[in-house]
Amino acid sequence: MLHSRAALTALINDVLQKAGASPAQSAPTALALVAAEASGLPSHGLSRVPMYVAHLKAGRVMGNAVPFIANQRASAVLIDAANGFAFPACRLAVDEAITRARATGIAIAAITNSHHSGMSSYHLDAVADAGMVGIACSNSPAAMPAAGGKRP
Template sequence: MLHTSAALTALINSVLQKAGASPAQSEPTARALVAAEASGLPSHGLSRVPMYVAHLKAGRVIGNAVPFIANQRASAVLIDAANGFAFPACRLAIAEAIERARATGIAIAAITNSHHSGMSSYHLDAVAAAGMVGIACSNSPAAMPAAGGKRPIFGTNPIAAIFARSGAQPISIDLSLSEVARGKLMVAAKKGESIPLGWALDAEGQPTTDPQKGMEGSMLPMGGVKGAMLALMVELLVTTLTGAHFGAEADTFFEDEGNQPRLGQAFIVIDPGALGGTAVYAQRIEALIAEMLVDEGVRLPGQRRFDLLAKADAAAGIEVPAATLEAITALA
């Protein structure tokens, strides 16, 4: 059964407010979760609602938090999410980064004391709409070991980038630094499905096809040592510069009880006009895309996400698993 984005957003908004979130916290959070569902990423979509509600009730998220600017210079700003949901803080950070990049050419907006930030590319859509280039990264509760280690130290630490285009959808790249996002294990566990070998290890460090054992163990980094090094880079960027918790200091998202995760995010926004110029940027990006598309079968990064969003709008609805919708409706 199809459900409109507006109806799903209203439902989630209501559920989060009932659990103790203010409208300023619930509205951007609901919009982000629905957008992830419509984009074909249910691991960061509606399946997260019961978890968010549980975190509100357990005090892991402060429902009436108000993100604020904690420190700033011309091209840099630190946003304190005040232990609320990440999405209101990310909205503020992106707006600040765009405004500052327009003035100075480049800006970084970082966030501390934050929560699960969902689909990283979602936050960057506003950057592309402003005709700019954006980079995003975030840490998350420990799920992957350091290179050569066994204990989970780093989160799956997603990174994303967006490159605006004139008259066309932007290039949008979004990836987790684990072999797959940990949310995929959560979805598989709820469905009673197995996972492929190579995604995760159990608590004893052995390869597993059981998603629950994988969640209790550790995720494998994408590309082995190279993925672990990239995860370290993200961890350092979003914690040492902001004071946010390391992934190893944040309790897992997949338990109701636990500490306030106090995670970090960072967004870098670049105005092409400050470098080679907007005309040069537009010509060069289209030249590269044309070269890529000479080979049949090449699909531009982000194209599937934008196609799914357009399809959801055109069909006036999003297909939501019955079990997911029932779990959310029960909370309402």
Template sequence: MPTRSITELTTLATDALVRAGAGRAMAESTARALVAAEAQHLSSHGLSRVPQYCSHLASGRVDGKAVPRVQQTRPAALLVDAADGFAFPACELAVQEAIRSARACGAAFAGVTNSHHSGAAALQLAPVAAAGMVGLAFSNSPGAMPAWGGKRPLFGTNPIAAVFPRRDASPLVIDLSLSKVARGKLMVAKQEGRSIPEGWALDKDGNPTTDPAAGMEGMMLPAGGVKGAMLALVVELLCCALTGAAFGFEADSFFPAEGNRPRIGQAFLVVDPAALAGGEVFHARIETLVEAMLVDEDVRLPGSRREALADHAEAEGIAVPATLLAQLEALARA
């Protein structure tokens, strides 16, 4: 596979999005997030999304000229309106404002409404860790999983992420989808002509399938059975009931070019450790747990692999499938 630098790929993705109709600031924010995900080998949330996003701009599912704004605010709570634009600028604004509020109040909750696909949730929490704070991120997504006992896609795959800073080491980073795998993995498998393992998805008739296209038309299975389905319900309520955003079943799938404006939601909780037991106690407790985890030699701290991959990508570039690279180059020249 051809290799390109992070800078080259960010420029390429930005140009493709601008040519499709995105404003420069929106395109740059979105491209940075997608390339950062690609650098961590999160291909389902990486450059494979650029053609999809360009098609949404062309069909009007996304307003490329939208500018996010803080719509509602109290000292420790705020709501950001993404205004039917891509999610990344709105999430950046929400996280920035939540950090500012948490410094003053000890904790802050920021919601985002009228939004779009928000990619790898943990990446949005990097500024929180850099500020020495604890962060949680949630997003709903178009209906892809049934309620427990149900027979139709109602909840999204609804990722949850968390970040816990450490004093002299990289933060602990937890990031998971509430389906057995992220739905974007089916998209990548379909693009690459691969089958998927049985147990990831059901077809539209509720039968197990190894065909990614059939799985995309059907339903994802929740991680952990009923527990995953209940957590998906919690995320729907946090991201939509509190923000006024669309529930998963109200948003058309991201995968086709045509469809409604998804108007889904995201939510971020930021906590300053100094407001509770204090920074010294927090860091000491974190390290006590880390040391206990690492007694077992096969334990890997969450986030460490992604960090190593990102460092390698920074130094050596990112390998991109030739067909995808050609598609990005064509979109950037269109």
């Protein structure tokens, strides 16, 4: 029986590594999944583990990916997730955005070639901790209708 978030994070980290993820890919992914679960958003939490494992095994996500800065300007940065999990790329994007916003007053970061980005608010915690305001957006296939709508 798991008795803490740390134990659950360690278990997910281990499962992802056994499925082929590097520690640099698995650790931030495990943290994000547990945070989503703890925040009451299981659709972006533990329920994702079997799917992420299957995606690793099928090569849909690259377990050894290393995100990198693909393009940059003073207030903008494009992170290439190298077809890995989004979480390490999101961490790099947020860190870069905070640094650039401190230097220029405003910043934007975008990520390309990534996997599912999880609970958007999770990525903004570091922005709030830096005393800044952030907005997170993601693309997605039509899956849910707008409020009052009947079709996605």
